[in-house]
Amino acid sequence: MRFGLCCLFKDEKIAFRTTTAKVLSLMQRGEQLKKLSEICHSNAGSLLRAVKAVHRLGIGAFRIMSPLFPRMTHPDVGYSLADLPDGNSIANLLCATRSFALLHNIRLSFHPDQFVVLSSPHPAVVANSMRELEYQAWLAEAVGADVINLHAGGVYGDKSLALMRFGQVFADLPENVRSRLTLENDDVSYTVSDLLPVCEKLSIPLVYDVHHHRCKPDGLSVEEATLLAGATWRRLGREQYCHLSSPRAGWGGGDAKPHADYINPADVPICWREQIMTVDIEAKAKELAVVRLMNDFLLSEPHSRMFPKRP
Secondary structure: OEEEEEOOOOOOOOOOOOOOHHHHHOOOHHHHHHHHHHHHHHHHHHHHHHHHHHHHHOOOEEEEOHHHOOOOOOOOOOOOHHHOOOHHHHHHHHHHHHHHHHHOOOEEEEOOOOOOOOOOOOHHHHHHHHHHHHHHHHHHHHHOOOEEEEEOOOOOOOHHHHHHHHHHHHHOOOHHHHOOEEEEOOOOOOOHHHHHHHHHHHOOOEEEEHHHHHHOOOOOOHHHHHHHHHHHHHOOOOOEEEEEOOEOOOOOOOOOOOEOOOOOHHHOOHHHOOOOEEEEEOOOOOHHHHHHHHHHHOOOOOHHHHOOOOO
């Protein structure tokens, strides 16, 4: 089992910059591109430092924040790497990140924001979502990430129809998006049982979020859901991906959906402990939570079992 860190750090001095379309719209195009170039160069450098920090801490995977290059797909202030004054230097930093991650077997992934919804009945939402996924697939290729993970989206009054729309849009996506796209069960609308037929039909791996499953059960046990989700990865010769978190209020009462600062070791499914899989830790304490959990469970494990080579 390899554990993954999601996007940001708690104690490490690594930060990512952003900006808004409103701020950019007040600038002339030359000023926009200069500012965007500075931000993207800073973020590309921070990403390389992040992957190196992950390796130093013994963490085996890292989820890259979606707006690494902010507003790149915006219809009014969007841009390409070639538009930026520091484009070549930024590309070199991305290449260095890819090389470091491959050398040290660090698995990289993306998890697009909630506005990326392929099942939407609104064509403009779908078009914007496709444009964003094309950007993330380009970036994933540049840094060597193999997963772009999505939620199925809303139900829109008819869950079956929404999933049918998802399948239709999926067929129109570029290959570099389709080959990386995964679906995740959520804690509101779509369970493992809901998504499995779609994943099997379209050959999409299912990212199993055990916390979401515990919040929105579907009749499957954790063991059954783990096995069925894992089969969607094994059929493609890929390492299974899962998500883990603990409820801030505990399981005894209150809202179980908000994530805790750290992971309760009892929330790690017993059936996961001997598995080759990647587990993203979704906890507010970020790298501190991952390291604590690793100390709880993995200090006695041989390094080769903690970080198996990807097929």
